[in-house]
Amino acid sequence: xxxxxxxxxFRVLKTGQxxxxxxxxxxxxxxxxxxxxxxxxxxxxxxxxxxxxxxxxGEVPDGYNVSRLKKQxxxxxxxxxxxxxxxxxxxxxxxxxxAPYEQYFGPGTRxxxx
Amino acid sequence: AQSxxxxxxxxxxxxxxxxxxxxxxxxxxxxxxxxxxxxxxxxLQLLLKYTSAATLVKGINGFxxxxxxxxxxxxxxxxxxxxxxxxxxxxxxxxxxxxxxxTFGTGTRLTIIP
Numbered sequence: 001x002x003x004x005x006x007x008x009x010f011r012v013l014k015t016g017q018x019x020x021x022x023x024x025x026x027x028x029x030x031x032x033x034x035x036x037x038x039x040x041x042x043x044x045x046x047x048x049x050x051x052x053x054x055x056x057x058g059e060v061p062d063g064y065n066v067s068r069l070k071k072q073x074x075x076x077x078x079x080x081x082x083x084x085x086x087x088x089x090x091x092x093x094x095x096x097x098x099a100p101y102e103q104y105f106g107p108g109t110r111x112x113x114x
Numbered sequence: 115a116q117s118x119x120x121x122x123x124x125x126x127x128x129x130x131x132x133x134x135x136x137x138x139x140x141x142x143x144x145x146x147x148x149x150x151x152x153x154x155x156x157x158l159q160l161l162l163k164y165t166s167a168a169t170l171v172k173g174i175n176g177f178x179x180x181x182x183x184x185x186x187x188x189x190x191x192x193x194x195x196x197x198x199x200x201x202x203x204x205x206x207x208x209x210x211x212x213x214x215x216x217t218f219g220t221g222t223r224l225t226i227i228p
Contacts, residue, residue, distance in 0.1 A: 042221055
């Protein structure tokens with residue numbers, strides 16, 4: 001099993017450009033999450049999904065959109081990138097809600113917006 | 115509401131000496147607590163978790179943590195540091211009440227001195 005994979009690993013965007021980050025998991029997990037990691041701030045939840053076809057806002061959703069058309073994939077979109085979105089983005093998945101199951105993380109995508 | 119505070123942003127220890135990374139939490143309900151480790155340019159990996167069973171929890175690579183409700187603490191320890199332990203460590207709280215979200219601490223960077 002590959003676990004959680006993220007594409008791409010690195011990306012540089014100009015302000016105003018758009019892009020989509022892809023997260024895929026092969027563990028048949030119900031829940032998927034997108035986080036951003038900034039220096040000194042830990043990980044902050046952007047959006048999450050409790051199942052195929054569902055999405056919900058996390059702590060810092062502004063400027064991002066997500067879609068979960070297939071159970072194994074969770075896409076994060078930036079419609080008009082801003083320098084404040086320069087960050088490392090992590091995707092995670094977990095087997096189910098309502099129980100203290102750990103989340104499994106991907107390797108991250110480093111995004112720079114100039 | 116839930117929150118977590120990691121009391122040290124950076125800890126340095128000599129190889130072979132004990133490691134102590136401190137974490138305090140706040141939660142309205144009985145929490146689940148986790149420690150994750152992040153090696154440079156990698157995703158997060160679960161070290162150990164507390165889920166209201168034994169208060170002393172053993173994890174991978176010789177790490178353990180003790181849940182102390184009276185002190186609202188969940189400190190991470192290891193008897194003897196190894197060079198491969200150099201990484202960033204995150205304390206994470208999960209509130210067991212209809213909320214699958216994790217709240218991350220800001221991280222502690224552990225440096226091992228040869």
